[in-house]
Amino acid sequence: MRPENYQARSHPPSHEYELFIGPNHPGIEGNYAFKLRLHGDRVIEGKADAGYLHRGFEKLMEGRLWIQNIALVPRICVPDPVPMEVSYSLAVEELCGLEVPERAQWLRVLQLELSRIAAHLFTFGGHASTTGMYTNMFWGVADRDRILDLFEELSGGRVYHIFNIPGGVRRDVPPGFLGRVAATMDYLESRLPDYDNLFFRNQVLVDRAKGVGVLDQETALELGVTGPNLRATGLAFDVRRDDPYLVYDQLEFDIPTESAGDAYARTLVRRAELVQSIRIVRQVIERLPEIPGPVRAPIPNPLAWKVPAGEAYTRVESSKGELAWYVVSDGGEKPYRVHVRGASMMHAVQVLEHLARGARIEDVAQIMFTLDACPPEVDR
Protein backbone atom coordinates (compact mmCIF):
# COMPACT_ATOMS: atom_id res chain seq x y z
CA MET A 1 0.00 0.00 0.00
CA ARG A 2 1.56 3.22 -1.19
CA PRO A 3 0.18 6.55 -0.01
CA GLU A 4 -1.57 8.50 -2.69
CA ASN A 5 1.02 11.25 -2.83
CA TYR A 6 3.98 8.88 -2.96
CA GLN A 7 6.65 9.79 -5.46
CA ALA A 8 9.74 7.77 -6.14
CA ARG A 9 12.96 9.55 -5.25
CA SER A 10 14.74 10.75 -8.36
CA HIS A 11 18.37 9.82 -8.79
CA PRO A 12 20.65 12.44 -7.23
CA PRO A 13 22.69 14.73 -9.47
CA SER A 14 26.26 13.62 -10.10
CA HIS A 15 27.90 16.04 -7.67
CA GLU A 16 25.82 14.64 -4.85
CA TYR A 17 26.22 11.39 -3.05
CA GLU A 18 24.31 9.53 -0.41
CA LEU A 19 25.51 8.33 2.96
CA PHE A 20 23.53 6.11 5.29
CA ILE A 21 24.29 6.59 8.97
CA GLY A 22 22.85 3.66 10.89
CA PRO A 23 20.85 1.57 11.63
CA ASN A 24 23.84 0.16 13.43
CA HIS A 25 26.36 2.89 13.97
CA PRO A 26 28.16 4.35 17.00
CA GLY A 27 27.08 7.84 15.97
CA ILE A 28 23.42 6.94 16.30
CA GLU A 29 21.60 6.51 19.56
CA GLY A 30 20.03 3.09 19.25
CA ASN A 31 18.89 1.38 16.08
CA TYR A 32 17.95 4.19 13.81
CA ALA A 33 18.94 5.22 10.35
CA PHE A 34 19.67 8.67 9.06
CA LYS A 35 20.02 8.93 5.30
CA LEU A 36 22.04 11.87 4.11
CA ARG A 37 22.41 13.51 0.74
CA LEU A 38 25.76 15.22 0.63
CA HIS A 39 27.71 17.65 -1.43
CA GLY A 40 31.33 17.42 -0.36
CA ASP A 41 31.07 17.21 3.41
CA ARG A 42 27.96 19.37 3.60
CA VAL A 43 24.58 17.81 4.21
CA ILE A 44 22.01 18.87 1.65
CA GLU A 45 19.21 16.87 3.14
CA GLY A 46 18.78 14.27 5.85
CA LYS A 47 15.94 11.78 6.10
CA ALA A 48 15.19 9.98 9.33
CA ASP A 49 14.25 6.34 8.97
CA ALA A 50 12.74 4.55 11.95
CA GLY A 51 11.21 1.13 12.40
CA TYR A 52 14.17 -0.97 13.45
CA LEU A 53 12.93 -1.09 17.03
CA HIS A 54 9.20 -1.23 16.49
CA ARG A 55 7.67 -3.57 19.03
CA GLY A 56 4.08 -2.41 18.80
CA PHE A 57 3.68 -1.39 22.43
CA GLU A 58 0.42 0.41 21.90
CA LYS A 59 -1.19 -2.64 20.32
CA LEU A 60 0.33 -5.02 22.87
CA MET A 61 -1.01 -2.94 25.72
CA GLU A 62 -4.56 -3.19 24.38
CA GLY A 63 -4.35 -6.95 24.90
CA ARG A 64 -3.02 -6.92 28.44
CA LEU A 65 -4.43 -6.13 31.87
CA TRP A 66 -3.97 -2.68 33.35
CA ILE A 67 -1.47 -4.01 35.84
CA GLN A 68 0.39 -6.20 33.35
CA ASN A 69 1.18 -3.15 31.25
CA ILE A 70 3.39 -1.81 34.01
CA ALA A 71 5.96 -4.41 33.00
CA LEU A 72 5.86 -3.18 29.41
CA VAL A 73 6.01 0.58 29.68
CA PRO A 74 9.57 1.11 30.99
CA ARG A 75 10.88 -0.82 28.00
CA ILE A 76 9.83 1.94 25.64
CA CYS A 77 12.89 4.05 26.42
CA VAL A 78 15.85 2.26 27.94
CA PRO A 79 18.03 5.07 29.38
CA ASP A 80 15.17 6.80 31.20
CA PRO A 81 12.49 4.27 32.18
CA VAL A 82 11.01 5.75 35.37
CA PRO A 83 9.04 8.62 33.75
CA MET A 84 7.27 6.04 31.59
CA GLU A 85 6.08 4.05 34.61
CA VAL A 86 5.08 7.15 36.50
CA SER A 87 3.18 8.82 33.69
CA TYR A 88 1.27 5.66 32.80
CA SER A 89 0.42 5.15 36.47
CA LEU A 90 -0.72 8.77 36.76
CA ALA A 91 -3.07 8.24 33.81
CA VAL A 92 -4.61 5.10 35.32
CA GLU A 93 -4.94 6.85 38.68
CA GLU A 94 -6.72 9.76 37.05
CA LEU A 95 -9.16 7.38 35.39
CA CYS A 96 -9.90 5.60 38.68
CA GLY A 97 -9.82 8.70 40.84
CA LEU A 98 -7.18 7.03 43.02
CA GLU A 99 -5.48 9.19 45.62
CA VAL A 100 -1.80 8.35 45.78
CA PRO A 101 -0.42 8.45 49.36
CA GLU A 102 1.97 11.33 49.91
CA ARG A 103 4.89 9.10 50.79
CA ALA A 104 4.54 7.29 47.47
CA GLN A 105 4.59 10.61 45.64
CA TRP A 106 7.88 11.55 47.30
CA LEU A 107 9.32 8.15 46.48
CA ARG A 108 8.32 8.65 42.86
CA VAL A 109 10.05 12.02 42.77
CA LEU A 110 13.17 10.41 44.21
CA GLN A 111 13.21 7.81 41.45
CA LEU A 112 12.39 10.31 38.70
CA GLU A 113 15.31 12.52 39.65
CA LEU A 114 17.74 9.62 40.05
CA SER A 115 16.68 8.43 36.61
CA ARG A 116 17.18 11.89 35.17
CA ILE A 117 20.71 12.06 36.58
CA ALA A 118 21.52 8.64 35.14
CA ALA A 119 20.12 9.57 31.73
CA HIS A 120 22.04 12.86 31.61
CA LEU A 121 25.31 11.14 32.54
CA PHE A 122 24.68 8.77 29.66
CA THR A 123 23.98 11.62 27.26
CA PHE A 124 27.16 13.48 28.22
CA GLY A 125 29.02 10.30 27.42
CA GLY A 126 27.35 10.12 24.04
CA HIS A 127 28.11 13.73 23.22
CA ALA A 128 31.71 13.32 24.33
CA SER A 129 32.28 10.22 22.23
CA THR A 130 30.91 11.90 19.10
CA THR A 131 33.54 14.59 19.58
CA GLY A 132 36.32 12.04 20.09
CA MET A 133 36.56 12.15 23.87
CA TYR A 134 35.92 8.64 25.03
CA THR A 135 37.16 9.03 28.61
CA ASN A 136 34.12 11.06 29.52
CA MET A 137 31.89 8.31 28.19
CA PHE A 138 33.56 5.73 30.42
CA TRP A 139 33.27 8.05 33.39
CA GLY A 140 29.63 8.78 32.67
CA VAL A 141 28.70 5.13 32.32
CA ALA A 142 30.65 4.20 35.47
CA ASP A 143 28.96 6.93 37.52
CA ARG A 144 25.57 6.00 36.09
CA ASP A 145 26.26 2.52 37.37
CA ARG A 146 26.24 3.80 40.94
CA ILE A 147 22.69 5.01 40.41
CA LEU A 148 21.75 1.68 38.85
CA ASP A 149 23.10 0.03 42.02
CA LEU A 150 20.70 2.16 44.04
CA PHE A 151 17.83 1.13 41.80
CA GLU A 152 18.83 -2.49 42.15
CA GLU A 153 18.69 -2.21 45.90
CA LEU A 154 15.35 -0.40 45.76
CA SER A 155 13.51 -2.49 43.22
CA GLY A 156 15.59 -5.52 42.29
CA GLY A 157 16.02 -4.33 38.71
CA ARG A 158 18.92 -2.28 37.47
CA VAL A 159 17.45 -0.94 34.25
CA TYR A 160 13.76 -1.80 34.30
CA HIS A 161 12.48 -1.21 37.79
CA ILE A 162 8.74 -1.82 37.39
CA PHE A 163 8.49 -0.22 40.80
CA ASN A 164 5.73 2.32 40.24
CA ILE A 165 2.29 0.84 39.93
CA PRO A 166 -1.10 2.53 39.71
CA GLY A 167 -1.82 3.53 43.29
CA GLY A 168 1.71 4.12 44.47
CA VAL A 169 4.98 2.25 44.60
CA ARG A 170 5.58 -1.42 45.30
CA ARG A 171 7.57 -1.18 48.52
CA ASP A 172 9.01 1.29 50.95
CA VAL A 173 12.73 2.07 50.89
CA PRO A 174 15.03 -0.52 52.50
CA PRO A 175 16.71 0.46 55.79
CA GLY A 176 19.74 2.72 55.29
CA PHE A 177 18.87 3.36 51.64
CA LEU A 178 18.49 7.11 51.95
CA GLY A 179 21.96 7.35 53.47
CA ARG A 180 23.42 5.54 50.48
CA VAL A 181 21.52 7.82 48.10
CA ALA A 182 22.95 10.83 49.93
CA ALA A 183 26.47 9.39 49.71
CA THR A 184 26.05 8.82 45.97
CA MET A 185 24.84 12.40 45.52
CA ASP A 186 27.87 13.70 47.44
CA TYR A 187 30.09 11.56 45.29
CA LEU A 188 28.50 12.82 42.05
CA GLU A 189 28.82 16.41 43.19
CA SER A 190 32.47 15.90 44.03
CA ARG A 191 32.99 14.54 40.53
CA LEU A 192 31.59 17.59 38.79
CA PRO A 193 34.83 19.64 38.86
CA ASP A 194 36.58 16.68 37.21
CA TYR A 195 33.86 16.52 34.56
CA ASP A 196 34.22 20.26 34.01
CA ASN A 197 37.96 19.98 33.44
CA LEU A 198 37.68 16.91 31.27
CA PHE A 199 34.63 17.80 29.25
CA PHE A 200 32.48 20.87 29.79
CA ARG A 201 35.34 23.39 29.80
CA ASN A 202 37.50 21.39 27.43
CA GLN A 203 38.59 23.59 24.52
CA VAL A 204 38.15 20.67 22.13
CA LEU A 205 34.47 20.46 23.02
CA VAL A 206 33.96 24.22 22.98
CA ASP A 207 35.45 24.47 19.49
CA ARG A 208 33.53 21.49 18.19
CA ALA A 209 30.13 22.17 19.74
CA LYS A 210 29.73 25.94 19.69
CA GLY A 211 27.66 27.13 16.77
CA VAL A 212 26.68 23.60 15.74
CA GLY A 213 23.03 22.71 15.33
CA VAL A 214 21.76 26.16 16.25
CA LEU A 215 18.06 26.31 17.03
CA ASP A 216 16.45 29.66 17.73
CA GLN A 217 13.50 29.92 20.07
CA GLU A 218 10.92 30.67 17.39
CA THR A 219 11.87 27.66 15.28
CA ALA A 220 12.05 25.50 18.38
CA LEU A 221 8.49 26.39 19.35
CA GLU A 222 7.30 25.89 15.81
CA LEU A 223 8.85 22.41 15.63
CA GLY A 224 7.44 21.34 18.97
CA VAL A 225 10.77 21.11 20.78
CA THR A 226 10.51 20.47 24.52
CA GLY A 227 12.73 19.76 27.48
CA PRO A 228 16.41 20.71 27.76
CA ASN A 229 16.54 21.44 24.03
CA LEU A 230 13.89 24.13 24.41
CA ARG A 231 15.52 25.53 27.54
CA ALA A 232 18.79 25.85 25.63
CA THR A 233 17.03 28.39 23.40
CA GLY A 234 16.19 30.57 26.40
CA LEU A 235 12.61 29.59 27.26
CA ALA A 236 12.34 28.52 30.90
CA PHE A 237 9.60 25.95 30.46
CA ASP A 238 9.51 22.81 32.52
CA VAL A 239 6.50 20.53 32.96
CA ARG A 240 7.57 19.98 36.57
CA ARG A 241 6.97 23.63 37.38
CA ASP A 242 4.43 24.78 34.80
CA ASP A 243 2.11 21.76 34.78
CA PRO A 244 2.99 20.35 38.18
CA TYR A 245 2.45 16.74 39.10
CA LEU A 246 3.28 14.69 42.23
CA VAL A 247 4.90 16.95 44.85
CA TYR A 248 7.05 19.10 42.60
CA ASP A 249 5.21 22.22 43.73
CA GLN A 250 6.63 21.66 47.25
CA LEU A 251 10.22 21.42 46.04
CA GLU A 252 12.73 24.13 45.38
CA PHE A 253 14.65 23.99 42.16
CA ASP A 254 15.72 26.33 39.39
CA ILE A 255 15.09 25.89 35.72
CA PRO A 256 18.44 26.44 34.01
CA THR A 257 18.44 28.06 30.60
CA GLU A 258 20.98 29.05 27.99
CA SER A 259 20.44 31.40 25.10
CA ALA A 260 22.67 30.17 22.30
CA GLY A 261 20.55 27.17 21.31
CA ASP A 262 23.52 25.25 19.91
CA ALA A 263 24.95 21.85 20.80
CA TYR A 264 27.16 23.34 23.52
CA ALA A 265 24.25 25.19 25.11
CA ARG A 266 22.15 22.02 25.19
CA THR A 267 24.90 20.13 26.98
CA LEU A 268 25.40 22.99 29.46
CA VAL A 269 21.67 23.00 30.25
CA ARG A 270 21.85 19.28 31.01
CA ARG A 271 24.84 19.80 33.27
CA ALA A 272 22.97 22.48 35.19
CA GLU A 273 19.91 20.23 35.37
CA LEU A 274 21.98 17.49 36.89
CA VAL A 275 22.96 19.88 39.69
CA GLN A 276 19.30 20.78 40.21
CA SER A 277 18.32 17.10 40.31
CA ILE A 278 20.91 16.49 43.03
CA ARG A 279 19.34 19.41 44.90
CA ILE A 280 15.86 17.85 44.56
CA VAL A 281 17.07 14.42 45.66
CA ARG A 282 18.62 15.99 48.78
CA GLN A 283 15.33 17.70 49.62
CA VAL A 284 13.52 14.38 49.25
CA ILE A 285 16.05 12.67 51.53
CA GLU A 286 15.50 15.40 54.11
CA ARG A 287 11.72 15.34 53.98
CA LEU A 288 10.96 11.66 53.45
CA PRO A 289 11.56 10.40 57.04
CA GLU A 290 8.94 12.87 58.34
CA ILE A 291 6.29 11.71 55.92
CA PRO A 292 4.36 8.79 57.37
CA GLY A 293 1.86 6.58 55.78
CA PRO A 294 1.47 3.78 53.36
CA VAL A 295 3.26 3.73 50.01
CA ARG A 296 0.33 2.33 48.11
CA ALA A 297 -3.35 3.06 47.87
CA PRO A 298 -5.54 -0.04 48.06
CA ILE A 299 -6.46 -1.22 44.58
CA PRO A 300 -8.99 -3.87 43.62
CA ASN A 301 -7.88 -7.37 42.65
CA PRO A 302 -5.39 -6.46 39.94
CA LEU A 303 -6.22 -9.54 37.85
CA ALA A 304 -9.87 -8.52 37.55
CA TRP A 305 -9.48 -4.77 37.72
CA LYS A 306 -12.08 -2.89 35.75
CA VAL A 307 -11.02 0.71 35.28
CA PRO A 308 -13.97 3.12 34.90
CA ALA A 309 -14.63 4.36 31.38
CA GLY A 310 -13.02 7.65 30.48
CA GLU A 311 -9.88 9.19 29.12
CA ALA A 312 -6.86 10.88 30.66
CA TYR A 313 -3.90 12.82 29.31
CA THR A 314 -0.94 13.01 31.66
CA ARG A 315 2.38 14.69 31.08
CA VAL A 316 5.68 14.48 32.89
CA GLU A 317 9.09 15.96 32.28
CA SER A 318 11.45 13.17 31.29
CA SER A 319 15.16 13.76 30.77
CA LYS A 320 14.44 14.20 27.06
CA GLY A 321 11.50 16.55 27.31
CA GLU A 322 7.76 16.30 27.47
CA LEU A 323 6.45 12.77 27.88
CA ALA A 324 2.71 12.25 27.70
CA TRP A 325 0.26 9.35 27.82
CA TYR A 326 -3.25 9.37 26.49
CA VAL A 327 -5.18 6.47 27.95
CA VAL A 328 -8.75 5.51 27.07
CA SER A 329 -10.80 3.01 29.05
CA ASP A 330 -14.15 1.57 28.03
CA GLY A 331 -14.71 0.20 31.50
CA GLY A 332 -13.03 -3.11 30.80
CA GLU A 333 -10.16 -5.12 32.23
CA LYS A 334 -7.78 -3.88 29.54
CA PRO A 335 -7.11 -0.42 28.13
CA TYR A 336 -9.15 0.44 25.05
CA ARG A 337 -6.38 2.60 23.65
CA VAL A 338 -3.06 3.91 24.89
CA HIS A 339 -0.97 6.47 23.08
CA VAL A 340 2.48 7.51 24.17
CA ARG A 341 3.98 10.80 23.10
CA GLY A 342 7.70 10.86 23.65
CA ALA A 343 9.83 13.95 23.29
CA SER A 344 11.99 12.20 20.71
CA MET A 345 9.09 11.92 18.28
CA MET A 346 9.87 15.53 17.47
CA HIS A 347 13.60 15.63 18.23
CA ALA A 348 14.63 12.53 16.31
CA VAL A 349 12.63 13.26 13.16
CA GLN A 350 11.68 16.78 12.19
CA VAL A 351 14.11 18.68 14.42
CA LEU A 352 17.02 16.44 13.48
CA GLU A 353 16.20 16.75 9.78
CA HIS A 354 15.96 20.52 10.18
CA LEU A 355 19.26 20.86 12.01
CA ALA A 356 21.16 18.46 9.76
CA ARG A 357 20.47 20.59 6.71
CA GLY A 358 23.67 22.48 5.98
CA ALA A 359 25.64 20.79 8.73
CA ARG A 360 28.89 18.94 8.13
CA ILE A 361 29.09 15.15 8.18
CA GLU A 362 31.10 15.01 11.38
CA ASP A 363 28.56 17.13 13.24
CA VAL A 364 25.48 15.04 12.46
CA ALA A 365 26.13 12.52 15.21
CA GLN A 366 26.86 15.32 17.64
CA ILE A 367 23.58 17.04 16.77
CA MET A 368 21.67 13.84 17.34
CA PHE A 369 23.27 13.19 20.72
CA THR A 370 22.83 16.74 21.96
CA LEU A 371 19.15 16.58 21.00
CA ASP A 372 19.11 13.46 23.20
CA ALA A 373 16.94 11.74 20.63
CA CYS A 374 15.89 8.29 21.79
CA PRO A 375 14.85 6.16 18.76
CA PRO A 376 12.91 3.52 20.78
CA GLU A 377 10.55 6.31 21.79
CA VAL A 378 9.85 7.04 18.12
CA ASP A 379 9.36 3.40 17.17
CA ARG A 380 7.49 2.23 20.28
Place this chain on the structure above:
Amino acid sequence: MNQGSRELQVWLDDLLAEIEQVEMRRKRERRMRLDVDADALPTLLELLKGKASYVHLSAITCVDWIAEGEFELIYHVWSYETQSLISAHTRIPREPGRYLSVYDLYKPAAFFERDIYEMFGVYFEGSPFMEKFILTEWDGPPPMRKDFDSEAYINQFFNWQEYRPDWLKELEAQGGGIAIPPDEQRYSRRED
Protein backbone atom coordinates in the same frame (compact mmCIF):
# COMPACT_ATOMS: atom_id res chain seq x y z
CA MET B 1 -0.39 33.04 35.80
CA ASN B 2 -0.18 36.80 35.32
CA GLN B 3 -3.03 39.25 34.77
CA GLY B 4 -2.86 39.14 30.98
CA SER B 5 -2.99 35.35 30.87
CA ARG B 6 -5.97 35.29 33.20
CA GLU B 7 -7.85 37.74 31.00
CA LEU B 8 -7.01 35.63 27.98
CA GLN B 9 -8.37 32.55 29.74
CA VAL B 10 -11.64 34.28 30.66
CA TRP B 11 -12.02 35.64 27.13
CA LEU B 12 -11.45 32.19 25.65
CA ASP B 13 -13.90 30.53 28.04
CA ASP B 14 -16.62 33.04 27.13
CA LEU B 15 -15.93 32.64 23.44
CA LEU B 16 -15.98 28.84 23.52
CA ALA B 17 -19.22 28.85 25.48
CA GLU B 18 -20.81 30.88 22.71
CA ILE B 19 -19.79 28.74 19.74
CA GLU B 20 -22.55 26.28 19.01
CA GLN B 21 -20.49 23.51 17.47
CA VAL B 22 -18.20 23.32 20.49
CA GLU B 23 -19.02 21.58 23.72
CA MET B 24 -16.71 22.55 26.56
CA ARG B 25 -15.88 20.62 29.71
CA ARG B 26 -13.26 21.44 32.30
CA LYS B 27 -11.79 18.14 33.49
CA ARG B 28 -9.44 19.43 36.15
CA GLU B 29 -7.07 22.28 36.69
CA ARG B 30 -5.14 23.00 33.47
CA ARG B 31 -7.10 20.41 31.47
CA MET B 32 -10.01 21.24 29.21
CA ARG B 33 -11.93 18.99 26.88
CA LEU B 34 -13.63 20.35 23.77
CA ASP B 35 -15.91 18.29 21.57
CA VAL B 36 -16.00 19.77 18.12
CA ASP B 37 -17.68 18.93 14.82
CA ALA B 38 -15.23 17.66 12.25
CA ASP B 39 -15.79 20.58 9.88
CA ALA B 40 -15.18 23.16 12.63
CA LEU B 41 -12.00 21.71 14.12
CA PRO B 42 -9.37 23.28 11.81
CA THR B 43 -10.95 26.71 12.35
CA LEU B 44 -11.03 26.15 16.08
CA LEU B 45 -7.34 25.21 16.14
CA GLU B 46 -6.56 28.30 14.10
CA LEU B 47 -8.37 30.37 16.69
CA LEU B 48 -6.65 28.62 19.59
CA LYS B 49 -3.22 29.09 18.05
CA GLY B 50 -3.62 32.51 16.56
CA LYS B 51 -5.65 34.29 19.22
CA ALA B 52 -5.33 32.27 22.40
CA SER B 53 -1.61 31.34 22.45
CA TYR B 54 -2.01 27.55 22.18
CA VAL B 55 1.17 27.25 20.12
CA HIS B 56 2.40 23.82 21.19
CA LEU B 57 0.81 20.76 19.61
CA SER B 58 1.56 18.10 22.18
CA ALA B 59 0.09 15.17 20.27
CA ILE B 60 -2.60 13.95 17.92
CA THR B 61 -4.23 10.72 19.02
CA CYS B 62 -6.49 8.48 16.98
CA VAL B 63 -8.95 6.11 18.65
CA ASP B 64 -10.80 3.48 16.65
CA TRP B 65 -14.41 3.22 17.88
CA ILE B 66 -15.29 0.28 15.73
CA ALA B 67 -18.74 -0.30 17.24
CA GLU B 68 -19.82 3.22 16.27
CA GLY B 69 -18.02 3.02 12.93
CA GLU B 70 -16.01 6.12 13.74
CA PHE B 71 -12.47 7.30 14.30
CA GLU B 72 -11.94 9.80 17.07
CA LEU B 73 -9.14 12.30 16.54
CA ILE B 74 -7.85 14.19 19.55
CA TYR B 75 -5.63 17.24 19.23
CA HIS B 76 -3.80 18.09 22.44
CA VAL B 77 -2.60 21.69 22.43
CA TRP B 78 -0.74 23.49 25.18
CA SER B 79 -0.44 27.17 25.90
CA TYR B 80 2.77 28.48 27.40
CA GLU B 81 0.88 31.67 28.33
CA THR B 82 -2.11 30.37 30.26
CA GLN B 83 -0.37 27.10 31.15
CA SER B 84 -3.28 24.89 30.27
CA LEU B 85 -3.89 22.02 27.92
CA ILE B 86 -6.88 21.71 25.62
CA SER B 87 -7.85 18.35 24.17
CA ALA B 88 -10.04 18.94 21.12
CA HIS B 89 -12.00 15.80 20.25
CA THR B 90 -13.64 15.21 16.92
CA ARG B 91 -15.12 12.19 15.20
CA ILE B 92 -14.95 11.23 11.56
CA PRO B 93 -16.64 8.29 9.82
CA ARG B 94 -14.53 5.16 9.64
CA GLU B 95 -15.17 4.94 5.91
CA PRO B 96 -13.53 6.49 3.96
CA GLY B 97 -11.36 7.72 6.85
CA ARG B 98 -10.13 11.00 5.42
CA TYR B 99 -9.49 14.24 7.18
CA LEU B 100 -7.71 17.55 6.76
CA SER B 101 -4.11 18.05 7.78
CA VAL B 102 -3.27 20.81 10.25
CA TYR B 103 0.36 20.96 9.14
CA ASP B 104 0.05 24.59 8.02
CA LEU B 105 -0.85 25.47 11.62
CA TYR B 106 1.33 23.07 13.56
CA LYS B 107 4.53 21.63 12.10
CA PRO B 108 4.65 18.68 14.55
CA ALA B 109 1.38 17.48 13.02
CA ALA B 110 3.38 16.02 10.13
CA PHE B 111 4.80 13.31 12.38
CA PHE B 112 1.53 12.40 14.07
CA GLU B 113 -0.47 12.40 10.84
CA ARG B 114 2.07 10.17 9.16
CA ASP B 115 1.94 7.86 12.16
CA ILE B 116 -1.87 7.74 12.20
CA TYR B 117 -1.99 7.06 8.47
CA GLU B 118 0.40 4.19 8.93
CA MET B 119 -1.26 2.71 12.02
CA PHE B 120 -4.94 3.47 11.40
CA GLY B 121 -5.17 4.25 7.70
CA VAL B 122 -6.67 7.71 8.20
CA TYR B 123 -5.52 9.81 5.26
CA PHE B 124 -4.78 13.48 5.93
CA GLU B 125 -5.17 15.72 2.92
CA GLY B 126 -2.38 18.26 2.70
CA SER B 127 0.06 16.50 5.01
CA PRO B 128 3.58 16.76 3.56
CA PHE B 129 5.11 13.37 4.41
CA MET B 130 2.78 10.43 4.10
CA GLU B 131 5.22 7.77 2.99
CA LYS B 132 5.84 4.80 5.27
CA PHE B 133 8.03 5.39 8.25
CA ILE B 134 7.95 2.65 10.86
CA LEU B 135 6.24 -0.24 9.07
CA THR B 136 8.28 0.02 5.87
CA GLU B 137 7.97 -3.64 4.97
CA TRP B 138 4.36 -4.12 6.02
CA ASP B 139 1.65 -4.37 3.39
CA GLY B 140 -1.20 -5.75 5.50
CA PRO B 141 -4.07 -3.73 6.93
CA PRO B 142 -3.25 -0.83 9.30
CA PRO B 143 -2.40 -2.76 12.47
CA MET B 144 -3.75 -0.44 15.13
CA ARG B 145 -7.32 -0.80 13.87
CA LYS B 146 -9.49 -2.78 16.23
CA ASP B 147 -10.44 -5.27 13.52
CA PHE B 148 -6.80 -6.30 13.10
CA ASP B 149 -6.24 -9.22 15.44
CA SER B 150 -2.51 -9.76 16.02
CA GLU B 151 -3.01 -13.25 17.39
CA ALA B 152 -5.15 -14.38 14.46
CA TYR B 153 -2.57 -12.96 12.08
CA ILE B 154 0.21 -14.89 13.78
CA ASN B 155 -1.81 -18.10 13.73
CA GLN B 156 -2.44 -17.64 10.04
CA PHE B 157 1.10 -16.88 8.92
CA PHE B 158 3.37 -18.56 11.45
CA ASN B 159 3.62 -22.00 12.94
CA TRP B 160 3.62 -22.53 16.65
CA GLN B 161 6.58 -24.56 17.76
CA GLU B 162 6.76 -26.45 20.95
CA TYR B 163 9.95 -25.63 22.80
CA ARG B 164 10.98 -28.71 24.75
CA PRO B 165 14.74 -29.02 24.83
CA ASP B 166 16.41 -32.01 26.44
CA TRP B 167 17.43 -30.15 29.57
CA LEU B 168 13.79 -29.27 30.19
CA LYS B 169 12.70 -32.88 29.78
CA GLU B 170 15.34 -33.88 32.33
CA LEU B 171 14.02 -31.29 34.74
CA GLU B 172 10.50 -32.53 34.21
CA ALA B 173 11.57 -36.08 34.86
CA GLN B 174 12.75 -34.86 38.26
CA GLY B 175 9.39 -33.24 38.91
CA GLY B 176 10.43 -29.66 37.96
CA GLY B 177 9.97 -27.61 34.82
CA ILE B 178 7.26 -25.16 33.90
CA ALA B 179 4.38 -25.65 36.29
CA ILE B 180 1.73 -23.99 34.14
CA PRO B 181 1.79 -24.87 30.44
CA PRO B 182 2.38 -21.77 28.28
CA ASP B 183 -1.05 -22.11 26.72
CA GLU B 184 -2.75 -21.68 30.04
CA GLN B 185 -0.45 -18.86 31.16
CA ARG B 186 -1.77 -16.59 28.45
CA TYR B 187 -4.48 -14.41 29.80
CA SER B 188 -6.06 -13.89 26.40
CA ARG B 189 -6.82 -17.60 26.16
CA ARG B 190 -8.44 -17.79 29.55
CA GLU B 191 -12.02 -18.89 29.35
CA ASP B 192 -14.53 -17.44 31.72
